[in-house]
Amino acid sequence: MRKSRAQALQKSAPVFAALGDPTRLRLVAALCAGGALSITQLTVGTAVTRQAVTKHLEVLAGAGLVHDIREGRERLWELKPSRLDEARRALDAIAAQWDQALQRLKAFVET
């Protein structure tokens, strides 16, 4: 249990790095909403080129956040939500520290 937690935390570092860019965050948000999407669908209505979107998707893929699937001649991109869950769990560790602090506050004001 302890070991798997530590491993999950270590794996979260590239996830945060990959999300630390507005274009990539927008891509993740679009994929959250829309299932598997093509580069064309992800590029439409933005000022970003297809080449740039492809590059960003490859960074996200490198962090394990998305993966591509072939559908006929088309290459579609899909979210792998499990990695996002790991990032969220890392934040839960900080939340647990607040839980402890609030219990100390409770002990302090209730006596």
Place this chain on the structure above:
Amino acid sequence: MDTSTDRIEKQVLLKAPRERVWRALSEADQFGTWFGVRFDGPFVEGERLTGRIAPTQVDEEVAAMQTPYEGTPFEWQVEKIEPMRRIAFRWHPFGVDKTIDYSHEPMTLIVFELRDAPGGILLTVTESGFDKLPPARRAKAFEANEGGWTHQMRLIEKYLALH
């Protein structure tokens, strides 16, 4: 957009009068007693203070965990004070490595909010701004926290073995 990696929210019901809770949050000495820190001045809106880790006086186990870090300084910005209702601070989460200059990094925002509830005060604490932290620092903050947890687990194991 899902911003759930940016923010933490916690609540606790405090069976104490609002004034008592407010003093525990707004008076630097009282805050320090339960949080485990000593500040170099009072909480004044807009002021930046230095806090130093000083083991908490309300929990022996946590105090033992904080002891190795005793005296470690960190920055503490008093962001906003709305008397009896709301108080907000900024800090560098887990910014306790003396070899690193955190001053140019974004700080997270911590907000305490008091609301009346049956039997006392419902206190909500939110910490937000994690998405703006440099990724490397963020990962490190989580590791530091994980270390704290591991230590805490050991203390519990030790306690259970003795009782």
